[in-house]
Amino acid sequence: MAKTRNLIRIAEDQPDVALRLGKRLETAWSLVDISEEEEKRNAQKLEELETEIAFLNRNISTAANMEGRSE
Secondary structure, three states: OHHHHHHHHHHHHOHHHHHHHHHHHHHHHHHHHHHHHHHHHHHHHHHHHHHHHHHHHHHHHHHHHHHHHHO
16 A cells, blocks of 8 residues: 555656656566567467477388388
8 A cells, every 4th residue: 555655646746757667667568468479479389399290200100110111
């Protein structure tokens, strides 16, 4: 509650400071939003790479089995 009173006092006594702090807060939240989107893209890319690795491992195993049978 005391923090809220301090913020209200700053906003009343120093509106320019309150405005700058508000802009900094908006910028910070914007950066949070950007990093969340980036995290989602990275998670999706990781899933794609894991799927591709599994596919390549199956191909390697199949090729190794075929090579073993041909000898």
